[in-house]
Amino acid sequence: MQLAFDNDKYIRIQSEHIRERIAQFGNKLYLELGGKLFDDMHASRVLPGFLPDSKLRMLYQLRDSLEIVIVISAQDIERNKVRQDLGITYDEDVLRLRDEFSQRGFLVSSVVITHYSGQRSADAYRQRLEWQNIKVYYHYLIDGYPHNVDLIASDEGFGHNDYVETTRPLVVVTAPGPGSGKMAVCLSQLYNEHARGREAGYAKFETFPVWNLPLKHPVNVAYEAATADLQDVNMIDPFHLDAYGETAINYNRDIEIFPVLDAIFTSIYGSNPYKSPTDMGVNMVGFCISDDEVCCEASKQEIIRRYFQALCRLAGGACNDAEIQKLALLQKQVGINTAYRKCVVAARERREQAGTGRPFAQAAAMELPDGTIITAGASPLLGSSAALLLNVMKHMAGIDHSIKLIPQNMIEPIQKTKITFLHGKNPRLHTDEVLVALSVLSLNDENCRRALESLPQLKGCQAHSTVMLKEVDARTFAKLGVNITCDPARK
Numbered sequence: 001m002q003l004a005f006d007n008d009k010y011i012r013i014q015s016e017h018i019r020e021r022i023a024q025f026g027n028k029l030y031l032e033l034g035g036k037l038f039d040d041m042h043a044s045r046v047l048p049g050f051l052p053d054s055k056l057r058m059l060y061q062l063r064d065s066l067e068i069v070i071v072i073s074a075q076d077i078e079r080n081k082v083r084q085d086l087g088i089t090y091d092e093d094v095l096r097l098r099d100e101f102s103q104r105g106f107l108v109s110s111v112v113i114t115h116y117s118g119q120r121s122a123d124a125y126r127q128r129l130e131w132q133n134i135k136v137y138y139h140y141l142i143d144g145y146p147h148n149v150d151l152i153a154s155d156e157g158f159g160h161n162d163y164v165e166t167t168r169p170l171v172v173v174t175a176p177g178p179g180s181g182k183m184a185v186c187l188s189q190l191y192n193e194h195a196r197g198r199e200a201g202y203a204k205f206e207t208f209p210v211w212n213l214p215l216k217h218p219v220n221v222a223y224e225a226a227t228a229d230l231q232d233v234n235m236i237d238p239f240h241l242d243a244y245g246e247t248a249i250n251y252n253r254d255i256e257i258f259p260v261l262d263a264i265f266t267s268i269y270g271s272n273p274y275k276s277p278t279d280m281g282v283n284m285v286g287f288c289i290s291d292d293e294v295c296c297e298a299s300k301q302e303i304i305r306r307y308f309q310a311l312c313r314l315a316g317g318a319c320n321d322a323e324i325q326k327l328a329l330l331q332k333q334v335g336i337n338t339a340y341r342k343c344v345v346a347a348r349e350r351r352e353q354a355g356t357g358r359p360f361a362q363a364a365a366m367e368l369p370d371g372t373i374i375t376a377g378a379s380p381l382l383g384s385s386a387a388l389l390l391n392v393m394k395h396m397a398g399i400d401h402s403i404k405l406i407p408q409n410m411i412e413p414i415q416k417t418k419i420t421f422l423h424g425k426n427p428r429l430h431t432d433e434v435l436v437a438l439s440v441l442s443l444n445d446e447n448c449r450r451a452l453e454s455l456p457q458l459k460g461c462q463a464h465s466t467v468m469l470k471e472v473d474a475r476t477f478a479k480l481g482v483n484i485t486c487d488p489a490r491k
Contacts, residue, residue, distance in 0.1 A: 004294035005049035014284045015061040021282055022169050025201025028193070030186040031282070033174040034206035038100060043207050045483060046222045046299045047289065048460065059172065060104065066170035067109040068101055070094050071180045074122035075115045083176055091125055093176035098134070110135035110164055114181030117141050137162035139181065139188060146260045153267035158191035191268050201273065204280045209234045211248045211278050212286040218299035218334050220249055225306040228326045240276035248278040301462055301483065303330055304341045308485035312468050315488040343367045343464040344485065350375040351466045364388040366463040366482070368395070381411050383428040385465060385473045390434060396454035399447050406437050431476040458482050
């Protein structure tokens with residue numbers, strides 16, 4: 001995978017910039033953290049070289065001066081909201097996040113339950129956390145939030161919330177997902193710090209959109225693709241343009257809420273330290289791109305990937321036409337369509353060669369780092385994804401294509417177990433089963449060992465399947481770092 005992002009520079013200058021912002025506000029800063037800390041796969045795809053846990057590594061440079069507050073909405077507890085990428089509820093994810101942070105040496109000082117209005121489920125959750133010696137605070141629903149500024153910035157608004165006790169200069173406020181109330185917690189703390197005679201500041205840390213890249217730069221368009229289900233729109237920040245005469249990029253929700261934030265800041269402090277929503281951010285990602293062309297290409301691939309992902313969700317009833325239409329429009333904005341993705345064209349051609357009416361008319365293709373395209377079709381023994389993985393490994397390891405790495409007499413007993421004892425319907429081997437078989441054979445077979453050793457070279461490769469993958473195959477490709485898309489067809 002060709003690198004295009006200087007991760008070491010990012011960790012250095014991002015941590016320095018946050019230190020400067022802490023000093024700007026008298027050594028107390030509430031930092032609203034958006035996006036993912038441990039597994040920011042979107043950023044690592046569109047900025048090749050950005051590590052999925054780069055933000056966490058950056059914060060590690062500040063760990064002795066920071067503490068973490070995790071926010072969860074009582075409404076999300078009540079409806080058992082699930083984090084789709086992990087398949088766990090938000091309340092469970094709070095505990096997961098706390099454990100992850102603690103294991104890495106970070107102080108998690110408390111949990112704030114927001115949007116509280118007496119929900120019994122929230123009370124039970126608070127008790128559960130307190131049994132584990134976790135400090136818990138309630139923040140209440142405020143009528144007319146966020147527009148009723150007079151009520152919000154009063155003792156009946158923010159002043160009614162529990163004051164969250166903190167001890168360190170940097171307080172990172174994070175949550176399992178969007179809509180949890182992170183910003184409101186930060187602003188409430190500013191009000192209550194001020195009421196106690198202490199001054200504090202607020203800043204926002206989000207990676208996208210990248211404020212100092214052009215509006216229609218593929219990296220920023222890819223962010224719109226990633227949030228198409230939310231209908232987020234990137235915009236030129238009019239407040240920043242008016243204040244400084246400079247173009248900066250932000251997204252619609254931050255721009256729309258800025259006049260309200262301006263009024264709240266003014267109500268608390270008498271003035272607003274920020275002249276634009278872009279001013280509130282601390283993101284330095286745009287200064288660490290080392291190869292713009294590579295990032296543009298990676299972002300175009302991501303836009304198409306999001307489009308196929310939405311098509312598959314639409315086929316499962318979990319998406320709507322508006323999202324599909326927006327993603328199609330975003331492709332046009334950067335001058336591409338699905339045919340731009342070479343592995344898509346190759347997989348469909350391979351399927352056509354097999355004959356669409358045949359029982360195993362499915363195919364898959366992968367584009368390797370040097371531009372080589374490898375394809376595979378399904379057979380009675382192997383699904384097209386498993387066959388593709390074998391073909392790619394043989395090519396990478398320099399093994400002749402005619403050599404059968406897994407003999408048929410080994411595959412057939414596995415198939416018998418799947419059908420006879422596990423009562424499966426599909427006898428063909430999946431990708432994980434192929435890898436397990438190769439691992440066993442590698443003890444005595446040099447070709448199998450070499451094939452397995454080639455797997456790290458697949459990271460960052462682009463692949464496509466003409467049918468939707470089973471979950472087990474999707475997980476395998478994800479673990480290998482392969483960016484795979486699928487046609488919305490079932491087989």
